[in-house]
Amino acid sequence: xxxxxxxxxxxxxxxxxxxxxxxxxxxxxxxxxxxxxxxxxxxxxxxxxxxxxxxxxxxxxxxxxxxxxxxxxxxxxxxxxxxxxxxxxxxxxxxxxxxxxxxxxxxxxxxxxxxxxxxxxxxxxxxxxxxxxxxxxxxxxxxxxxxxxxxxxxxxxxxxxxxxxxxxxxxxxxxxxxxxxxxxxxxxxxxxxxxxxxxxxxxxxxxxxxxxxxxxxxxxxxxxxxxxxxxxxxxxxxxxxxxxxxxxxxxxxxxxxxxxxxxxxxxxxxxxxxxxxxx
Amino acid sequence: xxxxxxxxxxxxxxxxxxxxxxxxxxxxxxxxxxxxxxxxxxxxxxxxxxxxxxxxxxxxxxxxxxxxxxxxxxxxxxxxxxxxxxxxxxxxxxxxxxxxxxxxxxxxxxxxxxxxxxxxxxxxxxxxxxxxxxxxxxxxxxxxxxxxxxxxxxxxxxxxxxxxxxxxxxxxxxxxxxxxxxxxxxxxxxxxxxxxxxxxxxxxxxxxxxxxxxxxxxxxxxxxxxxxxxxxxxxxxxxxxxxxxxxxxxxxxx
Amino acid sequence: xxxxxxxxxxxxxxxxxxxxxxxxxxxxxxxxxxxxxxxxxxxxxxxxxxxxxxxxxxxxxxxxxxxxxxxxxxxxxxxxxxxxxxxxxxxxxxxxxxxxxxxxxxxxxxxxxxxxxxxxxxxxxxxxxxxxxxxxxxxxxxxxxxxxxxxxxxxxxxxxxxxxxxxxxxxxxxxxxxxxxxxxxxxxxxxxxxxxxxxxxxxxxxxxxxxxxxxxxxxxxxxxxxxxxxxxxxxxxxxxxxxxxxxxxxxxxxxxxxxxxxxxxxxxxxxxxxxxxxxxxxxxxxxxxxxxxxxxxxxxxxxxxxxxxxxxxxxxxxxxxxxxxxxxxxxxxxxxxxxxxx
Numbered sequence: 012x013x014x015x016x017x018x019x020x021x022x023x024x025x026x027x028x029x030x031x032x033x034x035x036x037x038x039x040x041x042x043x044x045x046x047x048x049x050x051x052x053x054x055x056x057x058x059x060x061x062x063x064x065x066x067x068x069x070x071x072x073x074x075x076x077x078x079x080x081x082x083x084x085x086x087x088x089x090x091x092x093x094x095x096x097x098x099x100x101x102x103x104x105x106x107x108x109x110x111x112x113x114x115x116x117x118x119x120x121x122x123x124x125x126x127x128x129x130x131x132x133x134x135x136x137x138x139x140x141x142x143x144x145x146x147x148x149x150x151x152x153x154x155x156x157x158x159x160x161x162x163x164x165x166x167x168x169x170x171x172x173x174x175x176x177x178x179x180x181x182x183x184x185x186x187x188x189x190x191x192x193x194x195x196x197x198x199x200x201x202x203x204x205x206x207x208x209x210x211x212x213x214x215x216x217x218x219x220x221x222x223x224x225x226x227x228x229x230x231x232x233x234x235x236x237x238x239x240x241x242x243x244x245x246x247x248x249x250x251x252x253x254x255x256x257x258x259x260x261x262x263x264x265x266x267x268x269x270x271x272x273x274x275x276x277x278x279x280x281x282x283x284x285x286x287x288x289x290x
Numbered sequence: 291x292x293x294x295x296x297x298x299x300x301x302x303x304x305x306x307x308x309x310x311x312x313x314x315x316x317x318x319x320x321x322x323x324x325x326x327x328x329x330x331x332x333x334x335x336x337x338x339x340x341x342x343x344x345x346x347x348x349x350x351x352x353x354x355x356x357x358x359x360x361x362x363x364x365x366x367x368x369x370x371x372x373x374x375x376x377x378x379x380x381x382x383x384x385x386x387x388x389x390x391x392x393x394x395x396x397x398x399x400x401x402x403x404x405x406x407x408x409x410x411x412x413x414x415x416x417x418x419x420x421x422x423x424x425x426x427x428x429x430x431x432x433x434x435x436x437x438x439x440x441x442x443x444x445x446x447x448x449x450x451x452x453x454x455x456x457x458x459x460x461x462x463x464x465x466x467x468x469x470x471x472x473x474x475x476x477x478x479x480x481x482x483x484x485x486x487x488x489x490x491x492x493x494x495x496x497x498x499x500x501x502x503x504x505x506x507x508x509x510x511x512x513x514x515x516x517x518x519x520x521x522x523x524x525x526x527x528x529x530x531x532x533x534x535x536x537x538x539x540x541x542x543x544x
Numbered sequence: 545x546x547x548x549x550x551x552x553x554x555x556x557x558x559x560x561x562x563x564x565x566x567x568x569x570x571x572x573x574x575x576x577x578x579x580x581x582x583x584x585x586x587x588x589x590x591x592x593x594x595x596x597x598x599x600x601x602x603x604x605x606x607x608x609x610x611x612x613x614x615x616x617x618x619x620x621x622x623x624x625x626x627x628x629x630x631x632x633x634x635x636x637x638x639x640x641x642x643x644x645x646x647x648x649x650x651x652x653x654x655x656x657x658x659x660x661x662x663x664x665x666x667x668x669x670x671x672x673x674x675x676x677x678x679x680x681x682x683x684x685x686x687x688x689x690x691x692x693x694x695x696x697x698x699x700x701x702x703x704x705x706x707x708x709x710x711x712x713x714x715x716x717x718x719x720x721x722x723x724x725x726x727x728x729x730x731x732x733x734x735x736x737x738x739x740x741x742x743x744x745x746x747x748x749x750x751x752x753x754x755x756x757x758x759x760x761x762x763x764x765x766x767x768x769x770x771x772x773x774x775x776x777x778x779x780x781x782x783x784x785x786x787x788x789x790x791x792x793x794x795x796x797x798x799x800x801x802x803x804x805x806x807x808x809x810x811x812x813x814x815x816x817x818x819x820x821x822x823x824x825x826x827x828x829x830x831x832x833x834x835x836x837x838x839x840x841x842x843x844x845x846x847x848x849x850x851x852x853x854x855x856x857x858x859x860x861x862x863x864x865x866x867x868x869x870x871x872x873x874x875x876x877x878x879x880x881x882x883x884x885x886x
Contacts, residue, residue, distance in 0.1 A: 122485035173304060195617050196621075
């Protein structure tokens with residue numbers, strides 16, 4: 012029985028996950044295959060909702076837009092975050108690196124809602140950005156920065172720049188600096204040493220950041236809802252509409268599961284590509 | 291140096307929205323946009339007198355404290371179990387506990403919404419507490435697991451040798467030893483719960499948390515009161531992060 | 545001589561001097577060991593020779609060319625680091641071939657040279673392995689192969705044997721020496737272990753607080769050290785304080801002793817290595833009587849500490865057959881050539 016002692020310790024946590032996470036997801040799966048009848052009750056087993064999803068151009072567009080937006084956000088935030096993290100790790104003197112990193116991710120620790128609202132303020136026609144542009148004489152009249160897909164991407168990149176900076180920095184900081192010295196000693200230029208040694212060794216940090224970005228970005232409802240305007244809806248917004256307007260929980264469940272499937276696919280391809288042993 | 295310029299640009303980009311938010315929370319005028327009049331605390335006063343905000347604040351506090359306490363407690367136990375014992379299926383258990391980190395909050399929130407609806411329960415803060423434990427406990431677990439190394443194991447063995455039973459060891463020896471990590475985990479869980487919107491939004495109607503109230507305030511257009519509330523939320527989160535940093539830093543020196 | 549010339553190199557960090565006016569001249573096939581305690585500047589000197597640290601003043605010349613302004617990439621030196629610094633994401637082959645790849649050696653030629661290098665360090669079948677699969681000694685050999693494959697003018701080694709246990713260290717010392725002889729290259733090796741230095745070096749450079757205390761073949765540096773620090777660092781000795789009264793004679797606690805005629809009048813210290821003091825009184829220079837305070841068995845001999853009535857401490861060796869015991873009196877003597885003034 013002593014061998015099982017560890018299991019008893021882990022049991023509360025395990026039970027919580029199984030009961031309050033795995034089980035609800037299973038119930039959701041159950042809902043997704045019992046679409047609503049016309050009178051609002053749940054019908055018999057059927058994959059009609061799944062079929063309906065792919066048959067409706069608006070839904071498919073939302074899914075594709077979500078995927079595309081996420082890809083753009085992942086690419087942009089990784090490309091912006093890497094040099095930033097690199098500077099913190101290699102340009103900032105050692106004793107200030109921690110402070111620099113904390114400063115870089117301070118605004119990370121605030122609610123999505125607050126942050127998106129703040130961007131709305133900054134980007135609105137009467138907001139700070141426009142006021143600055145106007146006073147510098149760069150534009151003749153206020154530009155509409157908010158309420159479009161680009162504003163959504165902008166808001167996302169702002170958040171994920173911080174997240175990726177954190178993961179990439181963590182990866183860079185634990186690379187033994189002797190490796191670069193050895194590479195230089197063997198004849199490598201600074202660029203060559205970076206590409207052959209530092210970059211490959213920092214990929215795990217990039218990968219973790221990219222994965223977290225995918226998971227969090229594709230499922231975000233707040234940022235597109237506040238900043239995106241209503242011309243181009245993303246999948247989480249469509250799901251929310253199913254809940255609030257249509258009161259169609261089965262359809263919402265179907266869509267949520269599809270969203271999760273996309274993320275799972277992304278994870279598997281990322282893992283295969285990078286041979287990550289564990290997340 | 292290009293490096294300096296790039297870094298400066300990044301910092302400006304990162305702090306722009308928060309800076310605007312906090313600055314215009316002290317706006318003396320009626321709109322949270324330039325020109326800036328003030329500074330003035332009138333919108334903070336308005337916020338603190340706004341019944342909805344005060345209720346939401348209390349709710350957020352309750353949800354945060356309870357869900358964090360539960361998360362840290364069962365996360366710590368689970369970490370102890372996995373760090374000190376070997377048993378069949380250990381890797382599976384670990385993977386399952388960490389699973390919520392790999393899915394979006396939407397799935398967690400929706401799962402709970404659907405389940406409570408199926409069972410006939412209405413929206414409630416309790417569901418939110420449950421959901422926050424689901425998303426935060428894996429983090430508390432990971433933090434504790436990272437701290438329960440060989441060093442602690444040896445001290446625990448010494449305690450057992452002196453006659454302590456498992457419960458004693460756990461609560462009188464192990465927990466105090468990794469106290470900084472436990473506090474850090476609690477603060478982290480609280481901050482994430484404090485900021486969390488989606489699960490709270492899906493599972494509450496009348497008793498809401500602060501982020502959800504801010505959301506409904508947004509319907510009313512741009513308003514410095516929202517700035518004040520938002521700045522307050524930000525302030526609490528940031529303070530907690532700095533406390534965590536201070537705790538971790540202090541442990542490093544010791 | 546003059547394969548490597550260190551010309552009055554000084555390195556300052558703020559007000560602190562890591563190297564003070566260090567000069568050195570090394571021949572093409574020398575095995576040079578920089579020996580000294582921590583903080584002596586030996587690692588800094590190695591770093592300056594390798595191009596990783598720029599000297600505050602002074603020059604470095606390698607094979608006749610002034611390389612002071614040249615960085616490590618372009619210098620004809622390669623370094624074996626203390627923790628080997630093998631690239632963890634590359635196989636053994638890729639690590640060793642890295643320098644060749646940078647120099648655009650074609651794939652086929654590269655493969656051949658890598659195979660030969662692996663052979664040379666005794667790791668012929670290990671090419672495909674990952675670095676994490678190797679033991680400490682194996683990693684060391686890969687580091688050596690990686691550095692030597694580029695045929696540097698000078699191979700720099702920064703305390704390469706520090707991480708190995710005693711037996712492995714002895715074995716690797718033999719291998720290093722064999723490697724140096726076989727490749728005929730100049731090695732510069734940093735260590736704090738005087739036994740290692742004596743085993744490997746053709747030229748020992750003893751350093752202390754940023755200066756060179758002594759430099760020369762191991763036998764000479766041991767038997768006739770130039771300074772008191774060198775004498776103490778290289779091994780145990782009996783120190784006799786004295787005053788030069790007239791040329792060739794030093795007045796000491798135990799009487800008049802012969803001293804080098806070149807010494808000026810004034811204070812001096814004479815040292816005698818323990819193996820050069822005999823306890824049967826038969827040698828030329830009489831050192832007087834001394835009582836044994838401690839006798840420690842060391843296998844092949846006893847290490848004996850003794851003191852004369854005048855208070856002079858001696859350390860010497862006696863054969864086990866004489867069975868020395870504390871309290872016994874010995875009559876000590878040594879040869880005139882064994883007295884070294886420092």
